[in-house]
Amino acid sequence: MPETDVKSGAEQQYLLEKIQHKKLPKRKIFQRIILITIGAMLVGVGLEIFLVPNNVVDGGITGISIMLSYLTGWKLGIFIFLLNSPFVFIGYKQIGKTFAFSTLYGIFVLSISTALLHPVPAFTQDILLAAVFGGIILGMGVGIVIRAGGSLDGTEILAILFNNKLPFSVGEIIMFFNLFILGSAGFVFSWDRAMYSLIAYFVASKTIDTTITGLDESKSVWIISENASQIGEAIMNRLGRGVTYMVGEGAYSGEDKKVIFCVINRLEEAKLKEIVSDFDDNAFLAVADIAEVRGGRFKKKYIH
Incomplete structure (x- = not known):
């Protein structure tokens, strides 16, 4: 009988099991939950203890949420959760369920953290100190969540979708979104607050890179x-x-x-x-x- 390219049922099942996503062990799942919890809580501290009381915003959906919370008087966590939810669904379709569930959990923890920390007074009234240290703490939190396989902002997912239709890289699209959001802070708060927001965003982005890559680069x-x-x-x-x-x-x-x-x-x-x-x-x-x-x-x- 001549050789054919048709594989036996056992071979096909073996290849299917190799290709399919393997279930994470419980230890890895627990480790991921702990890291995302710590990271999201740090972001909550950076927002509610440093940035938000001084009217300094972050980039992405979080920045939009801060401005909407200021304009409406609603809790910051409500906007963070509601505005990010559609992007979690998109992430589930485009990237995978593990990423989507990790992101949804991180956003949920962040929303609860901001609600619990909102009554706590700001650590400093110096806007520059608030922008720098708020950016550092926020960046550390975001970096930890990314290393754990999640995300706290839907801007990255949106940029990936636009990247397929526009002649720009994901990083360039995210930068455009954030410049637009940070510039909007000048109309909502004041232009000096918008400039402090740029400082906070720059510090946070550098801290994210350091947290992800580690000091021993x-x-x-x-x-x-x-x-x-x-x-x-x-x-x-x-x-x-x-x-x-x-x-x-x-x-x-x-x-x-x-x-x-x-x-x-x-x-x-x-x-x-x-x-x-x-x-x-x-x-x-x-x-x-x-x-x-x-x-x-x-x-x-x-x-x-």
């Missing part, structure tokens, strides 16, 4: 050199980092090239450049930031 390194073997040995012996050798071909010369790939942290970048320069001043060197590193042998092996 990793970098990928690509090195092409005639002395690749010596450079690789020196990296392993002097930095304690593992390296991987790959073979490439020069498009212009057609010659085979030995390529070094390794991962370091930002504190080791200067030392690595020194090592490469010691063996080959003309070596090609490319360094890029990495948001996360897992598996392999990235953990540093200290050389005594």
Whole structure:
């Protein structure tokens, strides 16, 4: 009987199980719940203890909610929950149920946190201090929630949808939305409050990046050199980092090239450049930031 491309029922079931989303273990689910709870509560503190009492707004749906709460007198948490709910449904359709449920839970905790913290007086009446420290606390909270696999604002989901129809990146669309929202604060509050809101937004965005990537930021390194073997040995012996050798071909010369790939942290970048320069001043060197590193042998092996 000739071979066919038709797989047996057992093979098809195996492939289906491999493709389908695996159920998260209970420990992972519990860990995610704890992190999202902590992150959402931190965002609540940043809003109700620092930003909102001083009429400083954040970007995204949260910024719109702050202004609507100010204009109507309704609780901030009501607007945060109601305005984000449609985007949670869109996220369920576009991204997946795990993300949607994580986001819905985070928004719910944030809404409750703002309601409970609303009677608490502001820590400071200095608007600049409120903008800076409110942005830091808010950014830490948002970063923790994102690392846990959720979100607290529907702007990102909306930007992903518009990205398919507009010639702009997701980041550019989010920036446009937020500039429009922060600019609107000038009409609702005052223009000095709008400028303080820009400060808070900038501080929060930088804190989010730091929280997501971590302080021990990793970098990928690509090195092409005639002395690749010596450079690789020196990296392993002097930095304690593992390296991987790959073979490439020069498009212009057609010659085979030995390529070094390794991962370091930002504190080791200067030392690595020194090592490469010691063996080959003309070596090609490319360094890029990495948001996360897992598996392999990235953990540093200290050389005594």
